Amino acid sequence: MSDFDPARVEADLRAQSTGLGLPLVFVRETESTNDDAKQAARAGAPEGAAFVADAQTRGRGRRGHAWHSPAGENLYVSFVLRPNLPVASTPPLSLVAGLAVVDAASRYVPAEKLRIKWPNDVYLDGRKLAGILVEGLTAGDRCSAVIVGIGLNVHTRAFPEPIADTATSLALLAHRPLDRSEIFVALCGALEARMREHLEHGIAHTVRALASLDYLAGKTVSIDGISGVAQGITPDGR
Numbered sequence: 001m002s003d004f005d006p007a008r009v010e011a012d013l014r015a016q017s018t019g020l021g022l023p024l025v026f027v028r029e030t031e032s033t034n035d036d037a038k039q040a041a042r043a044g045a046p047e048g049a050a051f052v053a054d055a056q057t058r059g060r061g062r063r064g065h066a067w068h069s070p071a072g073e074n075l076y077v078s079f080v081l082r083p084n085l086p087v088a089s090t091p092p093l094s095l096v097a098g099l100a101v102v103d104a105a106s107r108y109v110p111a112e113k114l115r116i117k118w119p120n121d122v123y124l125d126g127r128k129l130a131g132i133l134v135e136g137l138t139a140g141d142r143c144s145a146v147i148v149g150i151g152l153n154v155h156t157r158a159f160p161e162p163i164a165d166t167a168t169s170l171a172l173l174a175h176r177p178l179d180r181s182e183i184f185v186a187l188c189g190a191l192e193a194r195m196r197e198h199l200e201h202g203i204a205h206t207v208r209a210l211a212s213l214d215y216l217a218g219k220t221v222s223i224d225g226i227s228g229v230a231q232g233i234t235p236d237g238r
């Protein structure tokens with residue numbers, strides 16, 4: 001039996017008054033939950049709506065990368081958020097989502113091994129655990145909706161090339177049993193709390209929360225042929 005049970009998830013979200021994650025649309029298979037959420041947002045889906053699939057046939061990440069999305073193993077979810085933000089303020093929401101993934105994941109794996117790699121990855125013990133894809137729907141210079149897509153590796157123990165040596169999952173380091181329904185409910189609660197804090201206190205506050213989790217800080221990085229040592233994330237999230 002699958003460990004993602006939509007009826008149980010809905011009941012648990014209601015019981016703990018977590019609005020984010022409801023309404024919940026769960027499908028066995030889709031191309032990409034981000035596309036499903038985007039289409040639903042255009043048709044008026046409310047703040048908090050979540051689109052979850054057991055498998056994706058065209059799961060995608062940034063820069064056109066594919067997201068490994070086998071059935072029954074991991075979490076593939078896209079949330080519709082409707083924060084009242086200018087378009088320019090939406091990219092840092094991937095950092096907010098990263099913090100929420102760390103909050104949820106730290107219930108299952110050693111918290112000190114979790115890091116956020118700017119701008120949209122969560123790392124566990126030096127390997128990629130989760131990826132985040134934020135896409136905005138715009139109305140003039142404001143955002144009418146933001147789609148926050150999260151792929152979180154839960155049960156997969158062996159990854160195919162080219163990610164065989166760079167990806168990881170909760171299962172590879174978990175100190176307690178893993179249940180995708182429970183992890184999803186934790187993720188919804190964490191994202192709701194982190195979004196509330198972010199909207200109340202702003203990006204500088206979010207960046208401060210990230211400081212001790214910054215995967216790149218102190219590492220040599222190369223961008224457009226220029227190399228240097230990453231000093232950290234700027235207060236505006238760059």
Ligand code: BTN
Nearest residue numbers: 032059060061062131132149151
């Ligand atoms: C990345 O690493 O570049 C981001 C990966 C994001 C993957 C998630 S899985 C759920 C949602 N649907 C998608 O097609 N992509 C995101």
